[in-house]
Amino acid sequence: MSEPRPHLLKVKNLKKYYAARQGMFGDGSGTVKAIDGISFHIEQGETLGLVGESGSGKTTTGRVILRAVEPTEGQVLFRLNGGGITDFTALPKQALRAFRRNVQMIFQDPYSSLNPRMTVRDIIAEPLVVSGLAKGSEIDDRVRQVALRCQLNIEHLRRYPHAFSGGQRQRIGIARALVVNPKFVVCDEPVSALDVSIQAQILNLLMDAQQEFGLTYLFIAHDLSVVEHVSNRVAVMYLGRIVELAPTSKLFYQPLHPYTEALMSAIPDLDPDRMMQPKILEGEIPSPANPPRGCHFHPRCAYAQEICKTTVPEFKEYKPGQFAACHFADQLQLQGALKSN
Amino acid sequence: MNTNSLLEIQDLRVSFPLDEGTVQAVAGVNLAIQPGQVLGIVGESGCGKTVTAQSLLRIIPPPGRIDGGTILFRSSKQSGNGKDENIVDLAKLNPKSEMMRRIRGNEIAMIFQEPMSSFSPVHTVGSQIMEAILLHQDLSKQAARERAIEYMRLVGVPGAQDRMDDYPHQFSGGMRQRAMIAVALSCNPSLLVADEPTTALDVTIQAQILDLMRRLQQQFGMAVLFITHNLGVIAQIADHVAIMYLGQVVEQAPVREILRHPKHPYTMDLLRAVPRLGKTAGQRLVAIEGSIPSPLQRPMGCPFHPRCSKMIPGVCNTHVPQWVALNEIHSVRCVLYEPNAPTPNLEPANVRAASTLA
Numbered sequence: 001m002s003e004p005r006p007h008l009l010k011v012k013n014l015k016k017y018y019a020a021r022q023g024m025f026g027d028g029s030g031t032v033k034a035i036d037g038i039s040f041h042i043e044q045g046e047t048l049g050l051v052g053e054s055g056s057g058k059t060t061t062g063r064v065i066l067r068a069v070e071p072t073e074g075q076v077l078f079r080l081n082g083g084g085i086t087d088f089t090a091l092p093k094q095a096l097r098a099f100r101r102n103v104q105m106i107f108q109d110p111y112s113s114l115n116p117r118m119t120v121r122d123i124i125a126e127p128l129v130v131s132g133l134a135k136g137s138e139i140d141d142r143v144r145q146v147a148l149r150c151q152l153n154i155e156h157l158r159r160y161p162h163a164f165s166g167g168q169r170q171r172i173g174i175a176r177a178l179v180v181n182p183k184f185v186v187c188d189e190p191v192s193a194l195d196v197s198i199q200a201q202i203l204n205l206l207m208d209a210q211q212e213f214g215l216t217y218l219f220i221a222h223d224l225s226v227v228e229h230v231s232n233r234v235a236v237m238y239l240g241r242i243v244e245l246a247p248t249s250k251l252f253y254q255p256l257h258p259y260t261e262a263l264m265s266a267i268p269d270l271d272p273d274r275m276m277q278p279k280i281l282e283g284e285i286p287s288p289a290n291p292p293r294g295c296h297f298h299p300r301c302a303y304a305q306e307i308c309k310t311t312v313p314e315f316k317e318y319k320p321g322q323f324a325a326c327h328f329a330d331q332l333q334l335q336g337a338l339k340s341n
Numbered sequence: 342m343n344t345n346s347l348l349e350i351q352d353l354r355v356s357f358p359l360d361e362g363t364v365q366a367v368a369g370v371n372l373a374i375q376p377g378q379v380l381g382i383v384g385e386s387g388c389g390k391t392v393t394a395q396s397l398l399r400i401i402p403p404p405g406r407i408d409g410g411t412i413l414f415r416s417s418k419q420s421g422n423g424k425d426e427n428i429v430d431l432a433k434l435n436p437k438s439e440m441m442r443r444i445r446g447n448e449i450a451m452i453f454q455e456p457m458s459s460f461s462p463v464h465t466v467g468s469q470i471m472e473a474i475l476l477h478q479d480l481s482k483q484a485a486r487e488r489a490i491e492y493m494r495l496v497g498v499p500g501a502q503d504r505m506d507d508y509p510h511q512f513s514g515g516m517r518q519r520a521m522i523a524v525a526l527s528c529n530p531s532l533l534v535a536d537e538p539t540t541a542l543d544v545t546i547q548a549q550i551l552d553l554m555r556r557l558q559q560q561f562g563m564a565v566l567f568i569t570h571n572l573g574v575i576a577q578i579a580d581h582v583a584i585m586y587l588g589q590v591v592e593q594a595p596v597r598e599i600l601r602h603p604k605h606p607y608t609m610d611l612l613r614a615v616p617r618l619g620k621t622a623g624q625r626l627v628a629i630e631g632s633i634p635s636p637l638q639r640p641m642g643c644p645f646h647p648r649c650s651k652m653i654p655g656v657c658n659t660h661v662p663q664w665v666a667l668n669e670i671h672s673v674r675c676v677l678y679e680p681n682a683p684t685p686n687l688e689p690a691n692v693r694a695a696s697t698l699a
Contacts, residue, residue: 053543165632166386195385196570197629197648200614204625222544225573229616229626252618266548268573270617272596275577278548283499284513285543338619 005043006082008184008216009065013037014074016057016064020289032289034060036240037074039315042184047210047217049231049248051224051263055288056237058220062186065218066103067096078102080183101131104177106206108189110169114161120147120172121157127180142179149212150175150205167198171205178209186218191226203230224267224337228252233321236260239288239296242315246322253336256324258301264337295327303332342413342428347532347564348374348397353410353432355392355401364636366392366405368588368644371664371672374581376415376531379558379565381579381596383572383611387636388585390568394534397566398445399436407432416448417531447477450525452518454537459521460509466520467493467505470527477528492523497553515546519553526557533558534566539574551578572615576600584608587634587644590664594671604673606651643676651677655685 016035035057042048052058064071067088076088080102091099104127107113114123124143128134134142144154150171161169170190177185187206191199207230209215221227227234228248235245236259244257255261265279281300286292292299298308307327315325326332342349355367367389374380382390395401397412412431434441453459460469470489474480480488486505493501496519509517518538525533535554539547555578558565567578575582576596583593584605592605603609613627631648634640640647646657656676660683666672676682 053545167632195633196572196611197385197614198632200616200626200628201630203616204628207625224544225616225618228618229621229623248622262545266544267618268547268551268571268577270573270576270600270612270615272576272600278545278552280549280552281545284515284546 005045006079007041008044008079009042009218010075010077010079011041011065012039012075012077014039014061014064014076015072016060016069017072030289033240033291034288035064035071038237038240038242040235040242040245042216042218043232044216045210045214046232047219047230049227049234050218050220050237051222051227051234052237053222053263053285055239055285057240057288058237059188061237062105062188062218062220066105066186068105078184098131101127101133101180102183103186104180104182104184105186105188106170106173106177106190109193110166110173111193113173114169116160116162119158119160120152120164123161123172124157124175124179127176131180133180143175146175146179149209150178165198166194167201170194170198170202174202174205174209178213181213182215184216184218186220188220189222190219192221192223199226206230224263228337236263239286239291241296241325242323243297243326244322244324246319246324249338250319250322251336252338255334255336256318256322256329256332257297257326258303258332258334259297261334261336262300265335267337295325303328342415343373345375346373346413347376347378347415348372348566349411349413350393350397351411351413353393353396353412354408355389355396355405356408357405359404359637362637365588365639366636367396368639369410370585370588370590372583372590372593374532374564374566376564377558377562379567379578379580381575381582382566382568382585383570383575383582384585385570385633387587387633389588390585391536393585394451394536394566394568397431397532397534398449398451399431399434399441400445400451414444414449414532416444443477446473446530447528448530449532449534450528450530451534451536452521452525452538454540457509457514457517460517462509465506465508466512467507470505470520470524473524474527488527489523492527493520495526495557496520496523497549498523514542515549518542518546518550522550522553522557526561529561530563532564532566534568536568537570538567540569540571547574554578572600572612584611587636587639589644589674591645591675592671592673598671604667604671604678605675606649606677607645610650643674653685656683 014035015037018032018034020030020032050058063069065076071089078086078088121143125139128139152171191202219230231248233247234251235242238259244260262279262281283300294310295308295313298304313325313327315323317323318329350370350372353367353370357364357366370393384390396407410432414429414431416429417426467489471485474485474488490501490505498504498516498519539550569575579596582596582599583590586607592608603612610629614629629648642658642660643662646652662674662676663679664672664674665678
């Protein structure tokens with residue numbers, strides 16, 4: 001374990017509610033709690049993995065942190081280079097635009113995230129132009145430099161994105177994110193649309209870039225093997241709440257939340273002799289528009305007791321650095337995906 | 342045809358003539374499936390795994406066409422006077438013929454990645470299962486309904502009786518995939534073709550479906566052709582594995598053999614490129630360089646040579662590797678294993694071509 005590093009990002013009680021129309025003609029109303037009060041921090045230079053299934057709120061979390069969507073409540077605080085604290089959620093428009101160059105995003109689908117009418121050069125240069133960081137020939141120098149770093153062919157800068165394969169497009173997306181020298185990057189499922197042989201190239205590029213530029217990542221993914229590979233710590237979300245947050249190896253060896261255990265048991269292992277013995281979860285993920293009372297996970301939890309149906313468990317630290325929201329986190333002996341021997 | 346095989350594909354070729362040129366989607370595939378066996382096909386985009394599956398059922402979308410090869414299938418259905426077995430070449434059948442219609446759905450069934458688009462949105466799930474049963478079996482409507490409910494229960498749809506009258510959009514992704522499996526199994530096929538059946542599902546639901554498929558496969562004793570890009574899923578479900586690259590099977594062997602002793606450079610590199618729990622954390626992965634070539638520009642010689650770490654200039658870029666049986670269970674298509682491999686043809690043109698592609 002390395003020394004604790006200064007925090008770059010702190011998220012406090014973040015909420016994002018959407019008004020939902022229910023009923024066949026939208027005649028009812030309700031609230032979808034996409035994120036329902038989550039708090040965590042990310043250390044400078046680390047990768048925090050964020051995992052969860054459909055509807056868990058992981059993508060919304062990434063978007064709200066970057067204020068691509070405005071939060072309903074809560075704070076996102078940044079402290080860059082050990083300087084002063086910026087309340088990102090409270091920044092007025094002008095200041096927000098100036099601050100934006102520090103925080104960038106890499107998207108899942110390299111097919112829909114690049115403007116088909118712009119050349120690769122213009123796509124990569126756009127954040128530079130918008131932020132006013134560079135002018136004239138500086139722009140082209142910087143674009144060329146970052147394109148090379150992302151292993152793009154300089155000759156291809158004049159082309160349009162449709163001519164590129166998925167892997168190449170993802171490199172363009174990464175170059176665009178890195179061109180403004182950001183401090184923090186949200187990677188939203190950056191490799192899940194890619195073929196295995198290309199996925200490895202992109203993961204290597206992301207990890208190299210992190211080392212080289214001292215980047216801090218929030219790495220959102222549903223593939224647990226990928227998350228284990230890249231993350232220092234991992235947060236597990238279920239229906240808008242974080243149910244467990246721990247250093248990667250602790251989470252994979254000794255999870256504290258039954259949902260984490262179930263997720264781990266469902267990873268198809270590459271070793272055919274380690275037959276998957278999934279803790280088959282009863283039923284399906286409930287709709288976030290109508291989550292169960294108490295602990296959201298209780299209807300599917302093998303260890304649920306009376307208290308789980310009524311009381312929301314507190315999210316607290318049970319072991320050093322290992323947080324969980326479960327009434328029985330300190331009593332259960334759960335199985336991780338990895339076994340120590 | 343081997344006396345035991347249920348299905349044998351030999352040198353299958355499928356192409357799609359497009360305006361931009363001809364795409365050789367399947368370029369000489371050899372495969373065999375034994376009765377009751379789960380054969381996994383693994384490959385990346387454009388390797389031809391889906392088109393291979395579509396050719397079995399003769400449902401290749403236009404303008405695709407079978408250019409050559411055979412697909413021998415051991416058809417055996419109960420008829421009036423006992424079991425009636427004969428070998429049919431599916432590649433030669435008319436897709437709309439009586440024979441093909443009888444085999445499709447009845448003897449060979451298929452499930453797809455996205456069950457939403459495989460169901461009609463305007464008919465209830467129950468009526469669509471019943472339709473499949475009534476089409477192939479001589480049952481009354483009432484008996485078919487009972488049969489459908491029985492299969493819905495079998496695949497684990499809770500409240501099967503009530504859910505018969507629901508529409509597909511009222512089912513979640515996992516439940517739709519279960520219903521899809523119910524349709525496929527309802528006629529007791531001897532071969533089930535499953536094309537990425539868990540790819541669109543969440544990991545906990547994927548585990549449920551794999552578990553279900555494993556149980557049903559044993560219960561019904563049917564053979565399964567399981568197509569996926571996920572090596573972990575293959576390790577968990579398949580007995581035998583075929584690895585495909587750009588329209589060809591490059592290696593086939595039992596699952597343990599191929600995962601532990603891969604022979605083809607592509608298989609080796611693919612296994613090294615996947616992050617493994619507890620083994621690769623924080624390290625660089627061994628990536629396969631370059632990208633999958635456009636299907637319109639198939640490389641000469643071995644299609645993998647421009648990305649291969651063991652490429653021999655003057656051989657791999659000119660010579661098409663042969664399908665070599667290393668032993669009874671393990672076959673590979675790579676010049677490194679050819680007993681009479683050609684010597685490098687080091688004419689300057691070949692070497693130059695090789696270096697620019699690499």
